Amino acid sequence: xxxxxxxxxAGLEGxxxxxxxxxxxxxxxxxxxxxxxxxRGRIAAVVSRAxxxxxxxxxxxxxxxxxxxxxxxxxxxxVHLRQPGQTHKExxxxxxxxxxxxxxxxxxxxxxxxxxxxxxxxxxxxxxWSRGASARVYAxxxxxxxxxxxxxxxxxxxxxxxxxxxxxxxxxxxDAGLLRRALLYAKSLGLPVLQHCExxxxxxxxxxxxGEVSARLGxxxxxRSAEEAALARDLVIAGDVGAHLHVQHVSTAGAxxxxxxxxxxxxxxxxxxxxxxxxxxxxxxxGYDPNFKMNPPLRTAEDVEALVEGxxxxxxxCVATDHAPHAPWEKLVEFEHxxxxxxxxxxxxxxxxxxxxxxxxxxxxDALAKVTCEPARVLGLEAGRLGVGGPADLVVFDPAxxxxxxxxxxxxxxxxxxxxxxxxxxKVLGTLLGGRWTYxxxxxxxxxxxxxxx
Amino acid sequence: xxxxxxxLLGLEPLSSGQILALLDLAEEADRGHLPSHALRGRVVAxxxxxxSTRTRxxxxxxxxxxxxxVVNFDPERSSVLKGESLVxxxxxxxxxxxxxxxxxxxxxxxxxxxxxxxxxxxxxxGDGMHEHPTQALLDLFTLRRAFGRVAGLRVVIVGDVxxxxxxxxxxxxxxxxxxxxxxxxxxxxxxxxxxxxxATVCHRLEEALPGAxxxxxxxxxxxxxxAGFVPSMGEYHRLYGLTPxxxxxxxxxxVLMHPGPMNLGVEVTPAAAYGDRSLVLQQVRHGVAVxxxxxxxxxxxxxxxxxxxxxxxxxxxxxxSGRP
Numbered sequence: 170x171x172x173x174x175x176x177x178x179a180g181l182e183g184x185x186x187x188x189x190x191x192x193x194x195x196x197x198x199x200x201x202x203x204x205x206x207x208x209r210g211r212i213a214a215v216v217s218r219a220x221x222x223x224x225x226x227x228x229x230x231x232x233x234x235x236x237x238x239x240x241x242x243x244x245x246x247x248v249h250l251r252q253p254g255q256t257h258k259e260x261x262x263x264x265x266x267x268x269x270x271x272x273x274x275x276x277x278x279x280x281x282x283x284x285x286x287x288x289x290x291x292x293x294x295x296x297x298w299s300r301g302a303s304a305r306v307y308a309x310x311x312x313x314x315x316x317x318x319x320x321x322x323x324x325x326x327x328x329x330x331x332x333x334x335x336x337x338x339x340x341x342x343x344d345a346g347l348l349r350r351a352l353l354y355a356k357s358l359g360l361p362v363l364q365h366c367e368x369x370x371x372x373x374x375x376x377x378x379x380g381e382v383s384a385r386l387g388x389x390x391x392x393r394s395a396e397e398a399a400l401a402r403d404l405v406i407a408g409d410v411g412a413h414l415h416v417q418h419v420s421t422a423g424a425x426x427x428x429x430x431x432x433x434x435x436x437x438x439x440x441x442x443x444x445x446x447x448x449x450x451x452x453x454x455x456g457y458d459p460n461f462k463m464n465p466p467l468r469t470a471e472d473v474e475a476l477v478e479g480x481x482x483x484x485x486x487c488v489a490t491d492h493a494p495h496a497p498w499e500k501l502v503e504f505e506h507x508x509x510x511x512x513x514x515x516x517x518x519x520x521x522x523x524x525x526x527x528x529x530x531x532x533x534x535d536a537l538a539k540v541t542c543e544p545a546r547v548l549g550l551e552a553g554r555l556g557v558g559g560p561a562d563l564v565v566f567d568p569a570x571x572x573x574x575x576x577x578x579x580x581x582x583x584x585x586x587x588x589x590x591x592x593x594x595x596k597v598l599g600t601l602l603g604g605r606w607t608y609x610x611x612x613x614x615x616x617x618x619x620x621x622x623x
Numbered sequence: 624x625x626x627x628x629x630x631l632l633g634l635e636p637l638s639s640g641q642i643l644a645l646l647d648l649a650e651e652a653d654r655g656h657l658p659s660h661a662l663r664g665r666v667v668a669x670x671x672x673x674x675s676t677r678t679r680x681x682x683x684x685x686x687x688x689x690x691x692x693v694v695n696f697d698p699e700r701s702s703v704l705k706g707e708s709l710v711x712x713x714x715x716x717x718x719x720x721x722x723x724x725x726x727x728x729x730x731x732x733x734x735x736x737x738x739x740x741x742x743x744x745x746x747x748x749g750d751g752m753h754e755h756p757t758q759a760l761l762d763l764f765t766l767r768r769a770f771g772r773v774a775g776l777r778v779v780i781v782g783d784v785x786x787x788x789x790x791x792x793x794x795x796x797x798x799x800x801x802x803x804x805x806x807x808x809x810x811x812x813x814x815x816x817x818x819x820x821x822a823t824v825c826h827r828l829e830e831a832l833p834g835a836x837x838x839x840x841x842x843x844x845x846x847x848x849x850a851g852f853v854p855s856m857g858e859y860h861r862l863y864g865l866t867p868x869x870x871x872x873x874x875x876x877x878v879l880m881h882p883g884p885m886n887l888g889v890e891v892t893p894a895a896a897y898g899d900r901s902l903v904l905q906q907v908r909h910g911v912a913v914x915x916x917x918x919x920x921x922x923x924x925x926x927x928x929x930x931x932x933x934x935x936x937x938x939x940x941x942x943x944s945g946r947p
Binding site: 381384 | 736
């Protein structure tokens with residue numbers, strides 16, 4: 170079979186049998202060798218040792234996936250798709266292609282576009298642009314008009330237009346009274362407020378973690394207290410009004426402790442951590458490479474340990490990438506001038522499996538939960554689970570296969586990854602969205618296609 | 624054999640052996656023992672993205688005394704502020720065929736980024752709050768002249784350590800050569816983290832001074848008051864200003880140093896700055912010898928040893944290589 174034809178995929182859609190695959194569904198705890206039947210975009214059956222009948226063979230493509238894992242498509246609740254306004258960095262088409270490459274079938278895009286997603290019209294436009302995208306696109310509406318932190322956005326109208334949460338991501342809602350009103354309002358709509366916890370009076374123009382490395386490199390530091398003081402205040406307010414606060418990209422050991430205490434007190438709070446904060450420390454900044462510049466900054470080994478432990482014990486609910494694409498020329502400047510942010514969609518599964526399963530000995534199902542059903546639960550999305558009758562949003566991966574991260578091969582428009590050149594263990598081989606392959610490694614078809622009938 | 628490997632980006636990466644060898648070479652330069660034609664045919668580009676008098680002038684004198692040509696590249700300062708011109712500058716200089724770029728830049732790490740994009744040698748003449756290695760070398764040179772050694776000296780560095788590239792480079796040089804370093808200044812301007820690197824941090828000048836062989840004042844900029852690091856320059860002067868009386872509280876033979884330019888009446892009084900314990904003007908004079916040694920080491924050996932490595936991956940030249 171020619172590669173070009175492989176990816177035409179026509180013969181592989183419609184009715185599909187994924188045979189002899191290890192089916193893993195963290196939501197239900199399913200972990201078994203089985204055959205999975207996909208029909209009209211949905212999971213038609215999950216059967217152990219099913220044997221296709223003669224009738225089925227005429228209309229079904231059969232892929233033998235022995236030795237591979239089939240899981241719910243990953244859910245990433247923190248993504249910047251940059252459309253509208255910054256499509257030189259990324260757009261919905263390229264960003265969702267990057268998602269598909271990473272095995273991600275649902276993304277939640279942030280509101281800090283240009284103009285921001287602070288009106289029903291803007292959300293409608295995103296929905297329109299997302300037709301035919303390579304992943305399901307959920308959108309966040311801004312908490313305040315223009316992300317300015319002064320007046321509430323029309324939250325009910327945004328909810329009616331499909332917003333799944335509210336956030337001024339990138340900017341902390343600094344006015345405590347405003348945050349309190351936003352939480353109350355959002356609670357009545359049944360939606361969470363996502364906070365980027367950073368007190369700008371404490372971060373004060375910092376570009377890296379404040380510590381020994383910043384002292385040596387002569388770069389302005391962001392103390393841990395910039396995050397923790399903001400978080401502590403927000404936790405008090407969320408507890409006060411009993412509204413769901415979701416804390417974005419937790420980066421410090423102290424923040425994990427604050428979250429743990431708040432959850433013990435019964436504050437309705439959830440939290441996410443990025444793959445890079447689970448993996449890298451501020452020592453990575455030594456060469457002044459702007460691909461290690463993100464907000465919050467990379468912290469220390471002690472923080473990384475606390476984040477991994479917090480994720481394990483559920484204090485931190487899930488992993489989200491904070492996929493923040495920037496054009497190459499924007500990052501090819503002095504460290505202090507470079508914009509914050511790194512891409513993450515295409516390395517999400519590889520980093521999570523390498524760090525948590527292969528290096529830390531986590532069970533595969535536990536690691537997968539943090540990128541499927543857990544993030545879906547945090548935002549109440551119908552996603553991240555694998556069940557008969559449900560949409561065939563699935564990922565096929567080889568948990569043991571090693572691959573080298575080559576940014577120049579990314580589907581994203583951006584290459585600003587901190588993992589360039591890394592060898593990761595755990596490789597996405599195919600992604601199904603509603604029964605259609607949004608990504609399929611040519612090799613998988615070449616070696617695994619048993620037959621196409623009909 | 625060259626002492627440096629292609630560039631001088633800072634003192635942190637150098638060994639004590641390399642630093643001592645550079646100081647020995649600077650002695651040769653100061654005595655006029657380096658051949659005046661040693662760098663004939665070489666081109667040194669002074670590329671200063673920030674104003675500078677003594678550093679720029681002494682690099683130029685040093686290069687000319689060794690027979691090199693000097694070009695002064697004047698970057699458009701407005702585009703620097705937008706952070707647009709680093710790549711362009713690097714490639715422009717390479718295209719001009721210069722052998723060494725002497726780079727002064729307001730951003731920490733700029734010379735490191737440039738060194739990854741060009742074939743020629745890069746000399747850091749001050750990068751943001753990071754390092755100013757030739758200033759530290761001339762301080763070490765001056766101390767060695769004054770005391771005959773650096774090892775064992777007790778050096779108190781007073782002032783705005785947080786924002787000072789001189790403090791960082793001098794710290795690396797002094798500590799690698801076995802001096803004892805005390806950082807003294809307001810808690811808002813002396814990062815605690817230096818203690819973890821092995822320095823002593825002290826916030827009271829009267830506690831820091833006794834037993835000092837050297838007191839080094841750092842420049843205290845008026846903008847630190849506006850940014851709220853100190854309540855007032857007057858209060859700073861009362862607590863940390865170096866006067867002849869305070870110098871007397873240090874050791875009997877304690878000397879005063881200052882990297883310049885001085886804010887007289889703030890970090891140091893004129894009587895202290897120009898008194899008989901002051902090495903300030905010697906520091907300036909030694910700048911030429913030290914910079915001659917650096918340029919000589921980087922450029923005179925290029926025929927015999929491999930210079931900086933050629934570009935391999937131009938498109939990634941400003942990025943570090945990731946490693947698992």
